[in-house]
Amino acid sequence: MPARQTWVDGAAGSSYDVDNLPYGVFSHSSWEGEQGRVGVRIGDHVLDLAPVAAAEMLEVAHVFEAPALNPLLALDRAHWSGVRRWIVSLLTDEAERGLVEPHLLPVDEVTLSMPFEVADYVDFYCSLDHASNVGKIFRPDAEPLLPNWRHLPVGYHGRAGTVVVSGTDVRRPCGQRKAPDQDQPTYGPTGRLDIECELGFVVGAPSAQGERVATSAFEEHVFGVLPLNDWSARDIQAWEYVPLGPFLGKSFATSVAGWVTPLEALDAARVDLPAQDPAPLDYLAVGPGAGYDIAFEVLLNGETVARPPYSSMYWSPAQMLAHMTVNGASLRTGDLFASGTVSGAERDQRGSFLELSWGGREPFGGPDSQRTFLEDGDTVTLRATAAGTLGGRIALGEVTGTITPAA
Incomplete structure (x- = not known):
């Protein structure tokens, strides 16, 4: 903690005081x-x-x-x-x-x-509430979680070349879609364009290929964090993801904030994880304070539609990193990995429009709203704050993107 107050006018007591410094x-x-x-x-x-x-x-x-x-x-x-x-x-x-x-x-x-050159990009699926909601939406008559979910942090490899900085427009993607009542797929713009409110982790120090990174080494390799929006075309994703997972439904754009907050600035935000049952395998074991109490806010065209709590995340970033490298995959400077959608137990804590609209069946945003998924011209902003070491809250910056029509 700084011993003296900053002399910079207006900075002392702000969300960008000397306990932040992104x-x-x-x-x-x-x-x-x-x-x-x-x-x-x-x-x-x-x-x-x-x-x-x-x-x-x-x-x-x-x-x-x-x-x-x-x-x-x-x-x-x-x-x-x-x-x-x-x-x-x-x-x-x-x-x-x-x-x-x-x-x-x-x-x-x-x-x-863009604050850093992205080497590789991996996105996880670490919210119990989000994974459970998605399971209930798509498999209403089955167990919401698949058998592996409580044993490992599920993830997929994304496309590093389409990670963009906040403020970059996002063009509505095109691809194959197949509705349940259609016999054959069709090609065209996605009709179910979505957001995913996430926390991204930026890797600094690399690791050697063939050597895994332990959960205890998380702070030796991860430099900092930033808010991240993993834009998703849900209709394209639904048709393509079996059996190999997300591909074109995710790879068209991922937006990140322009500020990277160092891990050291989050010392006061450390919290214990929710109970993990069953206990994870030894290589995924973590101690107290493996989670972060970070408060997100999702704004659609300037109006707040959700407040997802990162403290509810089931899998910690140290566990994500350990699992990502347990097979000997190396880390490179500039690697980016993300938490997956941050969602809480309440409806107004859901970090995706898929969940807020319950698969497009329940419009959100007020009693007269017909809103389900993103429309052309919509602007989405994700904000995040955390407890600072000086007693106030620090801002993790924000990430914004506006949807433009398909080519």
Whole structure:
């Protein structure tokens, strides 16, 4: 915890105080011909780290000059912590103000780009409430959970090349669909375009191929988190997913926030997992504090439609990481893995429109609403906050996307 209050105007007590300090890659309109570089958010400002680090001849100054966080991610945990302590000192020590203040830029004057180059992308399915709801929707006369669900964190490999930063429009995808009353599939735009409110985890330090990563090593490899929207074409997905799982129904776009919040900023948000029954196998065992108490908010065209609680997630991120590598698959700097839809037990805690509309059969959004799935022109925003070490709540940033018509 910082020993002193920040001197940055308006930052103390805000959701972007010195107990947060998320990283992003930004550019400014005054930078003619210059590429983006690494900054950190403090209050309503972005600190341009490259010139400050160069002035102080910081050993790792070069990582802030890059147009992506990957060089910073590739450092080890000790360096991540050291950089964080340095930034806190810059922003709380009045003696540093003369050096730092000229490099603070108003956040509304900068443009954020994709914060890191994605190496691989894996999406999990770790909410008991979400998995149970989906099972009830599609298999109403059977057990909602498939036999493997309580024994391992189920996941699929996504498409790294279509992960986009917040603010990027999402074009309605086309593909094969087959309704239950049709004899043959047809091709065309999805009619059941959906969201999935998720938490993404950004891998920093890599691992060697052939060696698994233990749950205890989670913080040695994962740099930070960000809100994530795993857009989903439910009709395309329903027709294609048997027997190999999601493919074109998921791969057209995944949106992420422009800010990556370091794991260290979430220390005060650590909570125990819900009870896991049966007890997982030894390689998936975790101790107390393996979960996170993070509050999500889902907004459709500016109106809140759901508040999913991450604290209800059945499988922890350390378990996801351990299972992802238990076969010897290596981690690479820039790997991204996500939690799967975050949903709670109540209707207003469901993190997908599939659940909010109960498979399209129950419109949501008010007594006069006919809303089930996404329409062209809709804008979806996901926000998240967590307890901070200074006593308030920190913001994990937000991720927004607007639906444009199919090509």
